[in-house]
């Protein structure tokens with residue numbers, strides 16, 4: 190009897206997605222004990238205080254007003270031209286870098302991660318990712334026979350660990366002469382960290398220093414999946430301007446997603462944005478990613494692209510969308526503030542939170558603590574380096590009490 194048919198590169202451990210597994214358990218608990226008895230902080234999706242998924246009316250009313258054919262038709266392989274324009278406006282706002290910029294539609298931000306890793310590294314190369322990270326960077330690298338090595342995200346002052354980034358960056362670049370380095374900011378998943386503008390300057394200085402060797406090919410992939418929920422107004426977009434007039438051997442790729450900013454998680458739409466001071470490099474980026482689109486998923490979600498383009502192009506619709514989003518951004522910020530404050534009060538150590546959907550609690554026995562908390566109907570995600578609490582999914586009142594529960598569970602186990 191045979192027990193395997195897959196080619197050797199396609200055989201992976203038989204594990205189901207841990208996050209979705211825990212989310213299902215939390216939902217079972219909700220059915221059994223009632224919503225008010227359960228804290229479900231598992232999924233990275235914005236929920237209202239009643240535990241229901243937030244779906245922006247400005248997005249879904251627009252979608253439902255569209256002719257069926259506009260939703261049903263195939264899209265262009267690289268994405269609809271009005272969408273590709275709209276992405277630049279929505280992403281950069283007043284901070285568009287002075288550079289050649291090309292955009293290609295991708296299925297969610299995930300598709301842009303795939304394109305950056307596959308199209309800008311060679312087989313067997315190593316991609317640089319922070320130690321606290323979103324796991325699919327590793328899954329995607331593995332899928333394509335790439336390795337991952339890690340820099341420390343934070344130093345002992347709880348700031349971006351520039352030394353660790355520089356050391357790992359330079360070691361890999363020296364060896365490979367090309368490097369894709371990933372920075373997930375603002376609103377890093379899972380810590381909620383955002384690089385300050387000064388920290389961005391320092392990162393760019395490192396890139397520029399290493400770009401002096403013209404043999405080097407430096408690719409900075411910036412994952413901004415949560416940018417719409419970061420900072421006040423557009424302050425967290427200021428750093429984009431810093432990607433103006435970079436040396437030609439630095440390519441910046443922005444991973445952009447409609448999943449969070451437009452509450453379109455399952456509609457699978459995003460974009461890869463290439464920024465270069467060299468027109469040919471920007472065009473190469475476009476054709477390289479368009480080829481990858483055709484080869485992997487052909488084209489993307491036309492309805493999602495059109496909704497986003499319609500909203501962005503029409504000042505009234507854009508204003509209404511911005512107002513609706515602002516309500517939820519404030520809701521999220523209040524929840525996070527409450528969680529941070531309550532953590533301080535009970536002496537729970539958390540990582541420095543700036544923005545976004547998650548807060549992390551460093552610890553070495555996350556699985557044990559998470560299992561213990563599950564008994565009390567608090568569901569959160571155990572990671573290698575700690576616990577991830579999804580403030581996006583938990584009402585403010587529960588964000589106030591969760592830190593004490595977590596602290597108690599940790600104290601009882603340690």
Ligand SMILES: Cc1ncc(COP(=O)(O)O)c(C=O)c1O
Nearest residue numbers: 297298299323378412414446448
């Ligand atoms: C850090 C990070 N990057 C990118 C994404 C992209 O998600 P999607 O492919 O759903 O747009 C996510 C979603 O969870 C994320 O957490």
